[in-house]
Amino acid sequence: MSKITQMQSDRFGSFGGRYVPETLVGALDEVAVAYAEASGDESFQDELKRLNTSFVGRPTPLYHAERLGGAAGNRDVWLKREDLNHTGAHKINNTIGQALLAGRMGKRRIIAETGAGQHGVATATACALFDLECVVYMGEEDVKRQALNVYRMQLLGAEVRPVNSGTRTLKDATNEAIRDWVTNVDSTHYIIGSVVGPDPFPRMVRDFQSIIGREAREQFLECLGRLPASVVACVGGGSNAMGMFHPFVYDESVELVGVEAGGSGIESGQHSASLAAGTPGVLHGSLSYLLQDSDGQVLPAHSVSAGLDYPGVGPEHSHLKDMGRVRYTFATDEQALGAFHKLSELEGIIPALETAHAIAYVLEHGASVSGPILVCLSGRGDKDVSHVAEVEGRGGFF
Amino acid sequence: MKASAIRSVFAAVQEEGRAALIPYVTAGHPVGDSTATVLQALADSGADLIELGVPFSDPLADGPTIQGSSFSSLQNGTTVEDVLAELKTFRAERTTPVVLFTYLNPVLHYGLEDFLSDATECGASGLLLTDLPVGADCEVERTVAESPLDFIRLVAPTTRAERVPEIAENGSGFLYYISRAGVTGARSQLRESLSDEVAALRSQVGLPVAVGFGISTPEQAREVGRASDGVVIGSALVRIMDESGVEAGARFVARLRAALD
Ligand SMILES: Cc1ncc(COP(=O)(O)O)c(C=O)c1O
Numbered sequence: 001m002s003k004i005t006q007m008q009s010d011r012f013g014s015f016g017g018r019y020v021p022e023t024l025v026g027a028l029d030e031v032a033v034a035y036a037e038a039s040g041d042e043s044f045q046d047e048l049k050r051l052n053t054s055f056v057g058r059p060t061p062l063y064h065a066e067r068l069g070g071a072a073g074n075r076d077v078w079l080k081r082e083d084l085n086h087t088g089a090h091k092i093n094n095t096i097g098q099a100l101l102a103g104r105m106g107k108r109r110i111i112a113e114t115g116a117g118q119h120g121v122a123t124a125t126a127c128a129l130f131d132l133e134c135v136v137y138m139g140e141e142d143v144k145r146q147a148l149n150v151y152r153m154q155l156l157g158a159e160v161r162p163v164n165s166g167t168r169t170l171k172d173a174t175n176e177a178i179r180d181w182v183t184n185v186d187s188t189h190y191i192i193g194s195v196v197g198p199d200p201f202p203r204m205v206r207d208f209q210s211i212i213g214r215e216a217r218e219q220f221l222e223c224l225g226r227l228p229a230s231v232v233a234c235v236g237g238g239s240n241a242m243g244m245f246h247p248f249v250y251d252e253s254v255e256l257v258g259v260e261a262g263g264s265g266i267e268s269g270q271h272s273a274s275l276a277a278g279t280p281g282v283l284h285g286s287l288s289y290l291l292q293d294s295d296g297q298v299l300p301a302h303s304v305s306a307g308l309d310y311p312g313v314g315p316e317h318s319h320l321k322d323m324g325r326v327r328y329t330f331a332t333d334e335q336a337l338g339a340f341h342k343l344s345e346l347e348g349i350i351p352a353l354e355t356a357h358a359i360a361y362v363l364e365h366g367a368s369v370s371g372p373i374l375v376c377l378s379g380r381g382d383k384d385v386s387h388v389a390e391v392e393g394r395g396g397f398f
Numbered sequence: 399m400k401a402s403a404i405r406s407v408f409a410a411v412q413e414e415g416r417a418a419l420i421p422y423v424t425a426g427h428p429v430g431d432s433t434a435t436v437l438q439a440l441a442d443s444g445a446d447l448i449e450l451g452v453p454f455s456d457p458l459a460d461g462p463t464i465q466g467s468s469f470s471s472l473q474n475g476t477t478v479e480d481v482l483a484e485l486k487t488f489r490a491e492r493t494t495p496v497v498l499f500t501y502l503n504p505v506l507h508y509g510l511e512d513f514l515s516d517a518t519e520c521g522a523s524g525l526l527l528t529d530l531p532v533g534a535d536c537e538v539e540r541t542v543a544e545s546p547l548d549f550i551r552l553v554a555p556t557t558r559a560e561r562v563p564e565i566a567e568n569g570s571g572f573l574y575y576i577s578r579a580g581v582t583g584a585r586s587q588l589r590e591s592l593s594d595e596v597a598a599l600r601s602q603v604g605l606p607v608a609v610g611f612g613i614s615t616p617e618q619a620r621e622v623g624r625a626s627d628g629v630v631i632g633s634a635l636v637r638i639m640d641e642s643g644v645e646a647g648a649r650f651v652a653r654l655r656a657a658l659d
Contacts, residue, residue: 019502019529021459023554023579165465175458183580185556282503282529283456295477296507297455
């Protein structure tokens with residue numbers, strides 16, 4: 001076999017890569033080149049910074065959650081308030097960056113996948129801002145669970161296309177978005193919503209999200225004069241966690257903890273804990289930990305939160321797991337629902353159900369951490385209020 | 399070069415002055431028919447080469463028809479082992495070469511080297527992995543290339559010209575030209591520039607060039623067959639077998655073959 005030229009930087013250890021149909025290879029090269037140029041272009045960085053400040057509302061505050069700390073048995077629990085971003089979650093950090101990039105590449109049509117609808121809303125928002133056409137794929141199951149966000153996307157001028165193939169959740173919405181991209185690759189940029197997919201998406205989304213960790217690290221040093229002992233974030237695809245962890249990776253004293261969705265419990269098989277219970281495999285263009293059966297078929301994930309309901313995870317997390325740098329654990333649906341109520345009652349902050357998994361971990365394990373804990377409060381829970389009421393037998397509202 | 403059953407087929411049809419007919423079916427579909435029987439029906443209706451899809455849960459290069467066939471096949475419990483067993487049964491009866499068409503994950507999970515040796519033993523002649531473009535994974539690609547199977551690589555209309563020689567060098571058997579940017583699925587119209595693109599590709603590479611994605615009628619097959627070395631018919635056939643059964647599918651294949659002769 002003759003020599004093949006392979007990009008080496010498209011991997012994290014052995015994970016990641018570009019396992020895509022040939023039709024997309026050129027488009028991925030184009031995105032990678034455009035992103036490299038933008039990264040080194042001061043005017044791009046200035047524009048991103050300007051929008052992060054004036055439109056998104058950054059920097060987000062670091063908040064000392066004393067009553068939550070009291071309940072957790074650790075008086076130093078600090079929340080990085082990504083819920084206070086415009087549109088209510090960290091997702092917009094990525095969509096503004098990628099929409100700017102799409103503009104540079106001359107792409108006027110944007111597609112996205114969404115689970116909870118937060119990434120869809122953030123994408124639709126960026127598209128309204130930059131006057132781009134926007135199509136969002138969303139599993140039929142999630143369209144039902146997150147009706148409020150569907151309407152928000154429509155208000156913002158996006159077209160929401162329900163996906164009824166496979167498990168009708170985030171995984172299938174992602175398949176459908178990739179199919180759209182393969183078909184309309186000349187006109188379209190795909191704003192992927194997490195640190196997943198083929199290279200360069202995992203590293204690009206991480207970079208756009210790393211503003212979370214950079215700000216938090218600086219704020220922590222400023223407020224406490226030290227680094228946190230432990231940094232906690234929920235992990236779906238892994239973008240809020242990657243953005244939070246990345247600037248701390250070389251701070252050896254800082255423990256990093258990723259909390260996946262344990263669903264009804266790992267032993268039940270009804271969960272989304274790819275890192276805790278999966279094995280390496282290829283899905284959506286990269287090699288990473290994956291929930292799969294004995295024949296290499298992808299297993300349906302389960303979580304009460306639509307945004308964590310995904311059988312894969314970003315490849316950099318797989319690498320950090322295998323290196324032992326990040327510890328991955330999980331919280332069950334029940335624990336997350338408990339934490340959803342607790343944070344609302346104790347702090348006056350209704351968290352997203354996704355985020356509630358990270359809070360659940362802190363409530364459970366906060367006392368055993370000797371030192372301050374930094375938690376990524378990735379999003380607010382307005383979108384989940386109706387769903388939680390329904391799950392708890394009080395009927396939905398929307 | 400490998401002693402390739404696939405290359406022999408292309409040499410033979412070239413002698414006859416026509417393009418090879420390459421029907422695609424998904425293993426385990428239609429549910430209730432044995433795949434070995436389906437393959438025999440295709441072989442007996444004039445298929446020169448057969449693409450056999452090993453179903454995957456997340457077929458992101460496929461349109462609704464092949465997605466549906468994969469889904470129902472998997473729902474019915476089809477495993478990679480089942481597919482290889484059916485292939486073996488077919489191979490005992492007919493010589494028509496078979497290319498396994500699938501995604502990387504089921505193959506990796508089976509164990510790449512085991513898959514390659516079991517597929518060879520069961521009578522496969524080639525392997526096509528839709529989500530493994532040239533350069534994506536040198537180690538996997540080298541292992542496939544060193545196996546007795548032909549490694550069928552794809553070229554798309556979006557493939558940059560300078561990539562084509564690299565793809566051709568790293569493929570064997572034939573090159574698969576994707577007729578349009580998009581997923582698999584029947585289309586009523588082919589792109590006007592298709593023949594020119596195929597002609598340009600053929601003049602550039604030393605492998606036969608087959609064209610697929612969207613070809614759905616005997617007329618289209620004839621048109622594409624004039625410009626290429628082989629014509630792949632997938633979704634249109636899968637749909638006919640889904641709606642009207644294997645015999646109807648076989649009759650469709652016979653009509654396609656008549657259009658190429
Ligand atoms: C608030 C919030 N947090 C977390 C997630 C999970 O995504 P990721 O793991 O990429 O941060 C989502 C996804 O929708 C979300 O809306």
